Amino acid sequence: MLQITLEAEFGTPLALPRRVVFIHGAPEGTGLPDSVQSLEGVPASVTVPIACAELDASEG
Known part of the structure; x- marks a missing residue:
């Protein structure tokens, strides 16, 4: 279906x-270094990448 x-x-x-999953976002109020930047008007805690993984298709 997907x-x-x-x-x-x-x-x-x-x-x-050929796909990769990126997970973005940290809990509101998380202390992030000043070097973490984001899109204009969007808090860095929303866009900071926290995980990345390759997808692996498996039968089953």
């Missing part, structure tokens, strides 16, 4: 071996 939905929405195959 594959069909993504292909319909974006006109591209799911292609898990």
Whole structure:
């Protein structure tokens, strides 16, 4: 179902071996160094990357 939905929405195959997941955001009030920057008008805690992983398609 996910594959069909993504292909319909974006006109591209799911292609898990070529995908990466980035998770952004830290709890509000998290003390971040001044060097952490963000988009204009968006708090750095919202955009700071906290995790990244390659996807691995497996049968099962």
